[in-house]
Amino acid sequence: MTSSGSNSDRGTLPGSAPWAAAWELLLPVADAPARARGRTLQAALREAIRSGRLARGTRLPASRELAADLGVSRGLVTEAYEQLVAEGYLLSGRGAGTWVGAVVHTTAPPPAQDLAPRPPGARADFVPGTPDLSLFPRAAWAAAQRGVLAELAHHELGYPDPRGLPRLRVALAELLTRRRGVVADPERIVVVSGVAQASTLLGAVLHARGARVVGVEDPGSPEHGTLYAATGLATVALPLDDEGLAVGPLREAGVRAVVTTPAHQFPTGIAYSARPRGELLDWARTVDGLVVEDDYDGDFRYDRAPVGALQGLDPERVAYTGSVSKSLAPGLRLGWLLVPAWLAEEVVERKRTMDLGHPTIDQALFARFVERGDYDRQLRRCQRAYRERRDVLVAALAEHFPGAEVSGIAAGLHVIVALPDRYGAVEGFLERARAGGVRVRGVVEYGRVPDGRVRLVLGYAHLSPGRIREGVRLLAAVVG
Amino acid sequence: MTSSGSNSDRGTLPGSAPWAAAWELLLPVADAPARARGRTLQAALREAIRSGRLARGTRLPASRELAADLGVSRGLVTEAYEQLVAEGYLLSGRGAGTWVGAVVHTTAPPPAQDLAPRPPGARADFVPGTPDLSLFPRAAWAAAQRGVLAELAHHELGYPDPRGLPRLRVALAELLTRRRGVVADPERIVVVSGVAQASTLLGAVLHARGARVVGVEDPGSPEHGTLYAATGLATVALPLDDEGLAVGPLREAGVRAVVTTPAHQFPTGIAYSARPRGELLDWARTVDGLVVEDDYDGDFRYDRAPVGALQGLDPERVAYTGSVSKSLAPGLRLGWLLVPAWLAEEVVERKRTMDLGHPTIDQALFARFVERGDYDRQLRRCQRAYRERRDVLVAALAEHFPGAEVSGIAAGLHVIVALPDRYGAVEGFLERARAGGVRVRGVVEYGRVPDGRVRLVLGYAHLSPGRIREGVRLLAAVVG
Numbered sequence: 001m002t003s004s005g006s007n008s009d010r011g012t013l014p015g016s017a018p019w020a021a022a023w024e025l026l027l028p029v030a031d032a033p034a035r036a037r038g039r040t041l042q043a044a045l046r047e048a049i050r051s052g053r054l055a056r057g058t059r060l061p062a063s064r065e066l067a068a069d070l071g072v073s074r075g076l077v078t079e080a081y082e083q084l085v086a087e088g089y090l091l092s093g094r095g096a097g098t099w100v101g102a103v104v105h106t107t108a109p110p111p112a113q114d115l116a117p118r119p120p121g122a123r124a125d126f127v128p129g130t131p132d133l134s135l136f137p138r139a140a141w142a143a144a145q146r147g148v149l150a151e152l153a154h155h156e157l158g159y160p161d162p163r164g165l166p167r168l169r170v171a172l173a174e175l176l177t178r179r180r181g182v183v184a185d186p187e188r189i190v191v192v193s194g195v196a197q198a199s200t201l202l203g204a205v206l207h208a209r210g211a212r213v214v215g216v217e218d219p220g221s222p223e224h225g226t227l228y229a230a231t232g233l234a235t236v237a238l239p240l241d242d243e244g245l246a247v248g249p250l251r252e253a254g255v256r257a258v259v260t261t262p263a264h265q266f267p268t269g270i271a272y273s274a275r276p277r278g279e280l281l282d283w284a285r286t287v288d289g290l291v292v293e294d295d296y297d298g299d300f301r302y303d304r305a306p307v308g309a310l311q312g313l314d315p316e317r318v319a320y321t322g323s324v325s326k327s328l329a330p331g332l333r334l335g336w337l338l339v340p341a342w343l344a345e346e347v348v349e350r351k352r353t354m355d356l357g358h359p360t361i362d363q364a365l366f367a368r369f370v371e372r373g374d375y376d377r378q379l380r381r382c383q384r385a386y387r388e389r390r391d392v393l394v395a396a397l398a399e400h401f402p403g404a405e406v407s408g409i410a411a412g413l414h415v416i417v418a419l420p421d422r423y424g425a426v427e428g429f430l431e432r433a434r435a436g437g438v439r440v441r442g443v444v445e446y447g448r449v450p451d452g453r454v455r456l457v458l459g460y461a462h463l464s465p466g467r468i469r470e471g472v473r474l475l476a477a478v479v480g
Numbered sequence: 481m482t483s484s485g486s487n488s489d490r491g492t493l494p495g496s497a498p499w500a501a502a503w504e505l506l507l508p509v510a511d512a513p514a515r516a517r518g519r520t521l522q523a524a525l526r527e528a529i530r531s532g533r534l535a536r537g538t539r540l541p542a543s544r545e546l547a548a549d550l551g552v553s554r555g556l557v558t559e560a561y562e563q564l565v566a567e568g569y570l571l572s573g574r575g576a577g578t579w580v581g582a583v584v585h586t587t588a589p590p591p592a593q594d595l596a597p598r599p600p601g602a603r604a605d606f607v608p609g610t611p612d613l614s615l616f617p618r619a620a621w622a623a624a625q626r627g628v629l630a631e632l633a634h635h636e637l638g639y640p641d642p643r644g645l646p647r648l649r650v651a652l653a654e655l656l657t658r659r660r661g662v663v664a665d666p667e668r669i670v671v672v673s674g675v676a677q678a679s680t681l682l683g684a685v686l687h688a689r690g691a692r693v694v695g696v697e698d699p700g701s702p703e704h705g706t707l708y709a710a711t712g713l714a715t716v717a718l719p720l721d722d723e724g725l726a727v728g729p730l731r732e733a734g735v736r737a738v739v740t741t742p743a744h745q746f747p748t749g750i751a752y753s754a755r756p757r758g759e760l761l762d763w764a765r766t767v768d769g770l771v772v773e774d775d776y777d778g779d780f781r782y783d784r785a786p787v788g789a790l791q792g793l794d795p796e797r798v799a800y801t802g803s804v805s806k807s808l809a810p811g812l813r814l815g816w817l818l819v820p821a822w823l824a825e826e827v828v829e830r831k832r833t834m835d836l837g838h839p840t841i842d843q844a845l846f847a848r849f850v851e852r853g854d855y856d857r858q859l860r861r862c863q864r865a866y867r868e869r870r871d872v873l874v875a876a877l878a879e880h881f882p883g884a885e886v887s888g889i890a891a892g893l894h895v896i897v898a899l900p901d902r903y904g905a906v907e908g909f910l911e912r913a914r915a916g917g918v919r920v921r922g923v924v925e926y927g928r929v930p931d932g933r934v935r936l937v938l939g940y941a942h943l944s945p946g947r948i949r950e951g952v953r954l955l956a957a958v959v960g
Contacts, residue, residue, distance in 0.1 A: 028647060031851050036654045043653070043666045047646040118638070133634040145625045154613040157809035158598070166527040167508060173523075174516045186523045193835035200833055230833035329637035331840030353680055353710035354834060355673035359842060360811030371511055 030071040037072055041080045049089045049100055058100045060090070118462075123437035124471030128267070128414040128459025131326045135382055140374045141365075148365045156364070160357035163348050164191025164336075168367035172336050175370055179379075180298060180322075181308025183315040188344055190351055191358045194335040195294055196227055198321035199259070201337065201354070202292060203231030205346045206257055214292075215250060215258035219447030221266050224259045224294070237447060240268060244276030247283055256289035262310045263298035267446045267457040269408010269416045271307050280310070284317040290340070295322040297412040299379055302387045304410060316340045324366070326413060326461070327379055334358070334366055386413060392465040393458060393472065400476035413461035416443060419454040426454045429479055436478025438471065510551040517552055521560045529569045529580055538580045540570070598942075603917035604951030608747070608894035608939025611806045615862055620854045621845075628845045636844070640837035643828050644671025644816075648847035652816050655850055659859075660778060660802075661788025663795040668824055670831055671838045674815040675774055676707055678801035679739070681817065681834070682772060683711030685826045686737055694772075695730060695738035699927030701746045704739045704774070717927060720748060724756030727763055736769035742790045743778035747926045747937040749888010749896045751787050760790070764797040770820070775802040777892040779859055782867045784890060796820045804846070806893060806941070807859055814838070814846055866893060872945040873938060873952065880956035893941035896923060899934040909934045909959055916958025918951065 027048065032040040048054040060066065063081060067074040081098050084090040092098040118125060163169065169186035176184045192198045206214065211233060216224045218237035225235045236253050239246050245260055260280070262272035272280075284291050293310045299322075301307070311320035315338070323335030339347050351357065369375050390409060397404050403420035423429055426442045426449075433440050443455040460468055507528065512520040528534040540546065543561060547554040561578050564570040572578040598605060643649065649666035656664045672678045686694065691713060696704045698717035705715045716733050719726050725740055740760070742752035752760075764771050773790045779802075781787070791800035795818070803815030819827050831837065849855050870889060877884050883900040903909055906922050906929075913920050923935040940948055 032650070033654070033851070036650075039654070040650050043650045044646060046667065118635075130638055133637045136634070136637050138629055142626065142629050145629065146622065149618055149622050149625065154616070155598075157613045157616050157811040158610055159805075159810040160813070166524055170512070170516070170520045170523045174513070174519070187526070193839070196833065197835040200835075227833050230830065325639075329840075330639045330836075331637040333640070333835060333837065333839040350710065353676065353707050355677045355680075355813060356810075357813065359673070359813040359839065360809075362839060362842065368511075371513065 027066075027070060038076050038079060041070070041072065041076060042083050045080055045084055046089055049084075054100050060098045060100070062097065121437075122439040124467070124474050125439040125463075126456070126458045126460070126471060126475075127439050127441055128457055128461075130330065130459070130462045131382065131413065132385065132462050132464075133329055135378075135385060136329050137374065137378050137381075140369070140378070144365050144369045144372075144374065148361060148368050152361065152364055156360055160360045160363070162190075162352035162357040164189065164358055165360060165363040165367060168363045168370075171367045171370040175375065176309075176320075176322075176336070176338070180295065180306070180320075181312040182320055182338060183312055184338055188315070188339055188341060190337045190339060190344075190347055191363055192321070192323075192335050192337050192351065193333040193355075193358065194323040194325055194330075195296055195321050196223070197354070198319075198335060198337040199224065199227040199292070199294075200231055201347050201350045202257075202290075202319055202339075202343075203228045203233050204350050205343060206290070207232045208346065211255075211257060213253075213255050215253055215255040217245060217260060217265060217447075219267055219443055219449065220259075220261070221294075222446065228259070239448060240265065240270065241276070242270070244270060244272035245280060247276065247279035250280075250283055256287050257292065258289070259292040259294060260310070261294050261296060263295055263301075263307055264408065264410075264412035266296065267414070267416065267441075267443055269410075269412065269414070271411060272310070277310055277313065281314045281317055284314070289317070290343070291318045293318050293320045295320060297326050298322060299327050300383055300386055300413060301411040302383070302390060302409075307411075311338060316342065319343065327375070327382060332362070332366075334362060386461050389460045389463065389465055389468055390415065392468050393460045396469050396472035400472050414457055414459040417456050417458060419456070421453065423454045423479065425452045429454045432479045433475060436474070438475045438478060440475065507546075507550060518556050518559060521550070521552065521556060522563050525560055525564055526569055529564075534580050540578045540580070542577070601917075602919040604947070604954050605919040605943075606936070606938045606940070606951060606955075607919050607921055608937055608941075610810065610939075610942045611862065611893065612865065612942050613809055615858075615865060616809050617854065617858050617861075620849070620858070624845045624849045624852075624854065628841060628848050632841065632844055636840060640840045640843070642670075642832035642837040644669065644838055645840060645843040645847060648843045648850075651847045651850040655855065656789075656800075656802075656816070656818070659786070660775065660800075661786075661792040662800055662818060663792055664818055668795070668818055668821060670817045670819060670824075670827055671843055672801070672803075672815050672817050672831065673813040673835075673838065674803040674805055674810075675776055675801050676703070677834070678799075678815060678817040679704065679707040679772070679774075680711055681827050681830045682737075682770075682799055682819075682823075683708045683713050684830050685823060686770070687712045688826065691735075691737055693733075693735050695733055695735040697725060697740060697745060697927075699747055699923055699929065700739075701741070701774075702926065708739070719928060720745065720750065721756070722750070724750060724752030725760060727756065727759035730760075730763055736767050737772065738769070739772040739774060740790070741774050741776060743775050743781075743787055744888065744890075744892035746774075746776065747894065747896065747921075747923055749890075749892065749894070751891060752790070757790055757793065761794045761797055764794070769797070770823070771798045773798050773800045775800060777806050778802060779807050780863055780866055780893060781891040782863070782870060782889075787891075791818060796822065799823065807855075807862060812842070812846075814842060866941050869940045869943065869945055869948055870895065872948050873940045876949050876952035880952050894937055894939040897936050897938060899936070901933065903934045903959065905932045906934045912959045913955060916954065918955045918958060920955065 027041060027044045029037050029040045029044060063077040064074050067077045081090060085092050089101060090098050091101045168191055169189045172189055173184040173186045176182045213234045213236055214228050215238045216235045218239055228235055236255060238249050238253060250258060262277065264271060280291055295309055309320055311318040320338040321335065324332055393415060394406050394409060397406055397417055401419055405418045406415055408416045426444050430442050441457045443449050443457055449455060463471065507521060507524045509517050509520045509524060543557040544554050547557045561570060565572050569581060570578050571581045648671055649669040652669055653664040653666045656662045693714045693716055694708050695718045696715045698719055708715055716735060718729050718733060730738060744751060760771055775789055789800055791798040800818040801815065804812050873895060874886055874889060877886055877897055881899055885898045886895050888896045906924050910922050921937045923929050923937055929935060
């Protein structure tokens with residue numbers, strides 16, 4: 001049980017990742033049946049490399065050390081190393097140990113909002129898209145798990161209603177009416193796996209009805225384009241003005257559907273004012289069209305009363321979608337889509353052929369969570385935590401980037417900062433940040449911008465106040 | 481707390497459904513927040529009627545009785561009745577009470593394998609497609625729930641890998657290799673919500689590659705046609721011979737993809753012999769095509785060693801799919817798809833745009849369930865129960881339908897019975913069975929049959945031995 005290895009003998013795992021120094025978590029093989037352990041270890045190693053969690057160049061521990069850490073025989077580790085060297089995942093040299101080679105990552109590249117695990121290794125990471133996963137309410141969730149399995153009738157474990165569990169749709173209707181001002185009859189709610197599935201459902205239905213193009217915001221989330229493209233729809237990028245989507249270019253584009261983020265535009269942070277809201281709905285009525293409202297972070301608003309959802313103004317012209325990805329965890333894959341009556345049947349049939357409906361136990365669990373007030377409690381808790389982080393970020397920016405203009409701060413989980421001219425052009429700035437180990441995105445990466453000034457999109461929800469302060473300080477240092 | 485109502489005052493709920501006499505289960509409103517209870521009750525009533533769970537003509541209890549049963553105020557029930565009468569869901573007459581009117585069911589009609597809740601009211605129900613949901617291992621599942629939430633790292637609650645959790649893919653590879661003889665590298669497994677999603681993924685990818693038609697078995701599951709049609713693919717019905725799919729018509733059809741059920745053909749119960757297996761793979765190699773293997777009930781085989789999956793013979797020509805719908809519960813919505821290397825990337829990208837990947841906690845939970853041997857235990861338990869039921873069914877058929885030929889009994893959850901000529905033509909037989917309150921399907925409902933003789937598809941997994949005996953006796957009585 002004694003270990004002769006010094007730290008440097010034990011391989012280097014990037015220090016900032018949550019699993020740092022925990023090979024057992026990265027390569028969970030001890031629980032596998034004895035006869036499957038070798039294969040399990042090899043698969044887990046391949047996986048860690050292909051996903052980028054073990055980055056190129058990472059040195060692996062000596063085989064006896066890893067064997068001790070994982071609680072398996074040394075021979076099994078040696079065999080795994082040899083196998084992966086043979087396959088090209090690993091490299092080794094006489095006396096030089098074993099390290100990760102150059103592997104093409106087969107996992108899809110992280111899109112702009114980072115709907116993928118964060119790559120390890122950055123010294124600071126302001127890329128938006130993930131909430132603080134440590135705020136996930138494990139105790140309350142575990143209680144709901146216990147309760148729900150005890151109360152489900154046998155027959156409820158059968159094939160689900162593709163629209164979703166009636167109990168959950170009733171709970172969601174109450175919740176969304178109260179919190180987001182939507183018109184939410186349970187009959188027009190479809191339980192989905194998230195905004196991505198909602199987009200794919202809507203895209204497929206619009207395509208089947210003859211649409212070939214949808215409008216998207218510019219700048220906007222590239223994920224919208226990816227999702228609608230997969231259903232056969234091209235996208236046309238439509239400019240914003242200071243208050244929201246500019247309706248003139250929308251009218252000229254000739255589309256009959258447009259995807260929007262009115263509560264907190266991504267990435268600019270604009271909350272659509274009454275004027276573009278009204279113009280958008282007028283347009284939809286005129287062209288017999290559809291506005292898709294992606295309320296991806298509408299749960300979070302810090303200084304004023306929440307802006308009600310656009311859908312509430314005209315539920316027959318707006319399809320509204322949201323999820324628990326920012327309020328609980330993206331890994332739950334649970335969301336909702338409110339559709340106009342004229343689209344409901346086609347959307348439900350698409351949902352049915354896509355997966356026959358959402359897992360029942362998950363739905364019943366979340367219904368219970370909402371009904372008992374646990375979800376409201378969670379939203380309040382996140383709201384408090386994220387407001388504090390936003391305040392810390394704004395203060396740190398004022399300290400380290402004097403003259404910076406911060407906007408989009410009233411809501412959501414990211415802000416926009418426009419820097420004074422002395423920071424030079426945005427390309428050079430982003431290059432220096434990257435070289436200095438700071439992950440940060442420019443608005444320019446999401447579409448059109450008014451000029452070459454540095455405008456950054458800073459996601460803060462996943463960072464502790466301390467890491468926010470340190471990250472801003474570091475950014476200022478490396479770009480200075 | 482005293483109730484003056486006789487049984488007939490309390491409304492009639494069909495007696496055979498699992499929720500019989502349990503209005504609380506059908507209309508779960510007591511848990512809803514006080515202010516939402518009225519709306520909850522109305523929505524639940526609408527839902528029960530639209531789904532057919534409350535059938536046309538069902539009498540509802542007097543308002544004071546239902547109020548007592550549900551633990552709500554009488555005024556709230558009266559209001560709900562009035563509202564639903566106004567909406568046309570309910571009818572009422574002076575002194576005659578309240579009953580369910582004629583409502584067009586908006587839930588999709590149950591397809592052949594009944595991927596929908598069973599309608600109540602039948603005296604016996606042999607329609608195949610659902611396992612015995614009371615065999616769901618609640619205690620072991622609850623234990624896995626607890627364990628998994630405790631062991632998940634925070635970062636694992638982020639956006640999932642669209643292919644599925646590595647840990648689950650490793651566990652599935654071991655399981656499927658061992659039990660089904662597939663070639664199951666974790667790298668070519670995609671975790672899906674079930675066979676329906678697997679079909680939609682494959683259909684979408686084949687369509688994007690230029691396919692416009694796929695072959696399906698005739699007779700076969702109508703659901704295959706529905707699912708592939710939703711992806712833009714027409715189907716061509718291909719005849720079987722005594723040993724499996726007939727390869728001659730397949731060659732002539734000009735398709736390059738065909739959907740099959742080789743382990744236990746649905747509905748005929750044929751296990752493909754070596755000849756059609758070999759011919760099918762030869763065909764696929766010749767046309768550079770794909771065989772889809774829907775292993776919907778391949779876990780259950782009673783008298784001989786299991787027939788290994790077709791996929792094991794040529795993993796580059798077969799896409800293999802299965803799920804826990806028959807072994808655990810359809811409501812879990814969890815399954816797997818093994819794809820040839822040349823399709824893997826496209827299938828994963830489709831899965832990503834369809835839902836960004838399967839819910840993480842569900843995946844980790846099932847991985848744990850498999851790793852600890854709980855899934856093998858469950859399969860053994862179901863195998864024992866279903867073998868007994870099959871034996872009971874075969875014996876009851878011998879007793880009540882002398883001269884009947886029973887086939888397809890070696891595997892799966894349904895058998896085929898061909899009756900002697902004295903039972904007349906199949907249409908009249910099915911008509912008499914229906915009129916007598918017995919839900920049963922003829923092979924003719926699934927496609928071509930050799931002659932007009934009565935051939936029935938009898939699903940038995942969801943019925944206790946006593947109900948099987950009683951159901952066969954009843955069927956004999958009503959068609960006699």
